[in-house]
Amino acid sequence: MKMTGRKFSYAFLLFLFLLSGCKKEQVTTSLPRSVPEAQGVSSQGIIDFLDAAAKSRHEFHSFMFLRHGKVIAEGWWNPYKPELKHTLYSTSKSFTATAVGFAVSEKRLSVNDKVISFFPEALPDTVSPFLSDMKVKDLLSMSAGQDPDPTFKTVVNDSNWVKTFLAVPVVHEPGTKFLYNTLATYMLSAIIQKVTGEKVIDFLKPRLFDPLAIEGMDWEVDPHGINCGGWGLRLKTEDMAKFGQLFLQKGKWNGKQVLPASWIEEATTLKIYQAPDAPQSKKDSSDWMQGYCYQMWRCRHNCFRADGAYGQYIIVIPDQDAVIAITAETGDMQDEINLIWEYLLPAINTAKLAENTALSSNLKQKLSSLALPLPVAGNGSVAASQISGKTFALEPNDRHLETMSLQFDSMCHLSMMIDSVRYNFSLGSGQWITGETTLHGPNLLLLAKAHFVGLPPAKVAGSFSWKDENTLELVLRYIESPHTETITCKFDKNKILVTIHYSNEPGNIQHELTGVVKD
Numbered sequence: 001m002k003m004t005g006r007k008f009s010y011a012f013l014l015f016l017f018l019l020s021g022c023k024k025e026q027v028t029t030s031l032p033r034s035v036p037e038a039q040g041v042s043s044q045g046i047i048d049f050l051d052a053a054a055k056s057r058h059e060f061h062s063f064m065f066l067r068h069g070k071v072i073a074e075g076w077w078n079p080y081k082p083e084l085k086h087t088l089y090s091t092s093k094s095f096t097a098t099a100v101g102f103a104v105s106e107k108r109l110s111v112n113d114k115v116i117s118f119f120p121e122a123l124p125d126t127v128s129p130f131l132s133d134m135k136v137k138d139l140l141s142m143s144a145g146q147d148p149d150p151t152f153k154t155v156v157n158d159s160n161w162v163k164t165f166l167a168v169p170v171v172h173e174p175g176t177k178f179l180y181n182t183l184a185t186y187m188l189s190a191i192i193q194k195v196t197g198e199k200v201i202d203f204l205k206p207r208l209f210d211p212l213a214i215e216g217m218d219w220e221v222d223p224h225g226i227n228c229g230g231w232g233l234r235l236k237t238e239d240m241a242k243f244g245q246l247f248l249q250k251g252k253w254n255g256k257q258v259l260p261a262s263w264i265e266e267a268t269t270l271k272i273y274q275a276p277d278a279p280q281s282k283k284d285s286s287d288w289m290q291g292y293c294y295q296m297w298r299c300r301h302n303c304f305r306a307d308g309a310y311g312q313y314i315i316v317i318p319d320q321d322a323v324i325a326i327t328a329e330t331g332d333m334q335d336e337i338n339l340i341w342e343y344l345l346p347a348i349n350t351a352k353l354a355e356n357t358a359l360s361s362n363l364k365q366k367l368s369s370l371a372l373p374l375p376v377a378g379n380g381s382v383a384a385s386q387i388s389g390k391t392f393a394l395e396p397n398d399r400h401l402e403t404m405s406l407q408f409d410s411m412c413h414l415s416m417m418i419d420s421v422r423y424n425f426s427l428g429s430g431q432w433i434t435g436e437t438t439l440h441g442p443n444l445l446l447l448a449k450a451h452f453v454g455l456p457p458a459k460v461a462g463s464f465s466w467k468d469e470n471t472l473e474l475v476l477r478y479i480e481s482p483h484t485e486t487i488t489c490k491f492d493k494n495k496i497l498v499t500i501h502y503s504n505e506p507g508n509i510q511h512e513l514t515g516v517v518k519d
Contacts, residue, residue, distance in 0.1 A: 029213035031238060031245070032070045035360050037353040039067035043363040045347020046073045050366055052339050058311060058330040059372065061086065061482065062237040065344065066245055066323040075367035076237070079432040079461035079479050085216065085234035086327040087481040089308030089444065092219070092233035093185045095208075095243070097140055097295035099192045099200045101263035102207045108195045111137035111266075115166075115187065118194050122163040130170035136191065138174040139184040140294040141271040145170040151182040151230070155448040159223040162190050178272045178292060182230035185295060186222070189229030200227040211258045212246060214239045223450045231308075231445060234480060237325050243306070244314040244323035267294040268304045268316075287337050299337070301345060309444055310482040310504065311336045320348045329482035329503060375475055377430050380466030383491055384408040392496045394515035399500055401513060406472070406489075412464040414474060414487075427462030427474055434461045434479070441478035442485055442502035 036043045046065065053060050061080040065073040076082055103109050115134045116123055124131075130145050138144050150168045158164045165183050189200045196203050201219040209217060217239065220232025227233075235243075246252075247268065251259035270291035275282075283289040287305075290298035297307050299315065306314040311328035315337075324344065330336045384406075391405040403417040411433060414425040423439045436457040440446060461477045467488070474487040484503040489496055498513040 031066065031242065034067075034070035034072050035355075036065075036067075036072045036347075036363070037355055037360070039070055039072050040349040040352050041065070041067050041072055042347040042349070042353065043356060043359040045343055047359075047363055047366060049339060049343035049347075050075070050370070052343055056335070056339065057332065058328055058336045058339075059482075060370075061327040061329070062325075064237050064241045064325045066241055066325075067348065068321050069245060069249070071238075071241070073363065073367060074237070075370045078371035079434065079477060080327070080372075081479070082237065084459065085218070085236055085480050086312070087308075087443070088233050088235060088240070088306075088312050089231050089310065089482075090182065090185075091240070091306040091308035091312045091314060092229065092231050093182075093295040094306035094314070095204065095233055096185055096188050096192075096200055096227075096229040097267055098208060098259065099204050100136065100140065100188055100294075101259055101267060102203070103192055103195060105260050105263060109136065109191065111135065111140065115139065115191070118191050119162055119166060122160070122166055124167045128170055130173060131166065134170060134174040136188070137271075137294075139188050140267075141175070142178055142180055142184060142292055142295075143175045143272050144179070144181055144184045145172040145174040145177065146181060146184075147171050147177075147179055149179060149181045149183070151186075152445075154183055155222075155228075155445060159449055161186055161222050161224075161226075175272075178274045185230030186226070186228055188295075189227045193226050199225065200229065201233075208243075208246075208258065211253050211256070212239070212242045214242060218455055220455065221450055221453060228445075228448075237327060240306075240312075240314050240325040240327075241323055244316050244325060247304075248316050248318060248321065248323055268296055269293060270298055287334060301341065307333075312482070313337065315340065317345070317348075320345070322348060327482065329484075372477075374430060374432070375463050375465035375473055378466035378468065380469055380472060383466070383470055383472070387491060391518040392515040393518040394496075394498065394513050397511070397513045399511055399513065401498070401500075403518060404489075404496070404498065404515070412462075412472075412474070414462075425460065425462050425474075425476060427464040427476075429464060432461035432463050432477070434459065436460065441476070441481060442483035442504050443481065444504060 036046060060077055062076045064071060113136050116127060116132060134144055146168050154161055154164045165187055192200050192203055217235050219227045221227055247264055250261040251257055251264045271293055273291050274289055278289055287299045290300060293304060297305050299305050302319050303315055303317045311330040311333050313326045315324045324340060328336060387406055388408045391403050393403055394401050400419045401416060405415045407413040412427040414427060416423050423437055426433045426435055437460055438457050440452055441458055445451060458478050459480050461479050464474050467473050470491045472489045476485045486501045488499040494517040496515045500511040
């Protein structure tokens with residue numbers, strides 16, 4: 001059958017319409033990639049940063065550098081991987097504040113609302129004038145007026161954190177004095193849940209996480225199922241970078257205004273100084289003296305950041321149109337951030353740089369080969385054969401470790417009985433063996449009520465080495481957290497001396513356990 005020209009046109013248009021209907025909307029889940037020079041950044045500066053990081057006392061886990069919205073450098077120190085989440089600690093606070101921003105934009109609350117108005121059922125018998133005056137914005141700016149910070153005492157000893165917070169004396173007029181108070185951030189999370197009926201993580205999902213294609217996140221809760229707010233969020237490094245890029249773009253994502261620009265401005269500008277009377281020399285050298293915003297810190301160089309314990313950073317550099325995301329474990333967070341100012345900031349230029357293939361190749365190779373040091377293997381074959389398959393019974397101890405057994409083949413298989421629960425690990429020699437465990441690893445808030453409730457098993461990477469013919473070192477890296485557990489076993493005939501050290505504790509804090517071969 002022959003078609004006329006008009007009929008053919010209608011049929012062709014109908015075909016195109018049906019074809020377009022069959023196509024799924026293309027959703028970009030990853031940030032675009034580029035090379036440093038194309039975005040005006042020197043590869044040599046990034047190489048110098050990585051070299052300085054390797055020589056520093058900081059243990060870096062991941063690093064992502066964005067310029068003009070494109071990832072120009074990214075790396076993970078093995079056994080950390082791009083697909084793994086990482087504990088953010090107080091970087092979580094910036095996400096809680098963002099939930100408040102969404103709630104404000106939807107007219108569910110105001111930053112000038114009184115805190116006590118949300119919890120009439122949890123008020124103390126006497127409400128002081130300062131408590132009555134405390135506003136949401138005072139929680140956001142860490143100026144609730146309490147002193148000292150009630151966080152650790154509360155989360156360890158009490159089950160109703162809202163009630164305990166409201167019972168803590170407010171000794172300063174709210175809004176006038178800075179005091180870092182993680183329980184105040186928890187209260188923001190509790191307020192969000194009160195006014196929306198959803199946990200913060202669920203409230204943020206359609207508003208923040210879905211638009212930014214952030215998946216697989218989880219967040220710790222309190223005994224009543226409220227997200228901890230001030231800590232406990234786990235995200236991938238690229239998710240952290242996306243969050244920073246959203247703020248850099250004044251709340252826009254893929255052409256849509258995800259978060260009002262007015263909230264970005266309000267949340268990232270100075271609200272209160274940490275130490276207004278500090279000498280100028282200290283202010284000039286400290287990124288903790290530049291002022292606090294809404295659950296974010298101002299930095300030197302007109303930057304702002306989300307900031308978590310042990311070196312978790314999302315640093316936004318508006319003047320250079322750049323974002324840097326880092327996960328790490330360090331005891332000196334100022335020194336860690338100094339490396340960024342010393343090496344990465346000067347590497348940024350206003351114009352595109354000439355292509356340098358050799359330098360780009362060198363950087364690419366360096367980024368792909370990043371790795372944390374493995375325990376150096378030693379010769380313990382004789383001791384291994386003597387203890388393999390034996391079970392050691394431990395004396396009563398503060399780790400609640402009851403028995404330990406070791407078996408050796410191409411790997412070391414560790415089995416520990418803790419509080420009548422058996423935990424098994426496989427560790428490699430000269431390599432990391434990855435696995436999962438329900439054993440709670442090292443954590444700053446390990447003793448908090450409901451800690452890790454509802455979270456999946458922890459991912460671990462294990463490696464072992466013989467320090468001498470009778471001393472075995474077992475290293476368990478909890479690779480979705482900053483921390484590591486090191487277990488040293490010293491054998492003397494049928495006796496064992498076990499020393500346990502958590503990397504987040506000072507080096508002189510070690511837990512010594514003794515035991516004998518179990519009959």
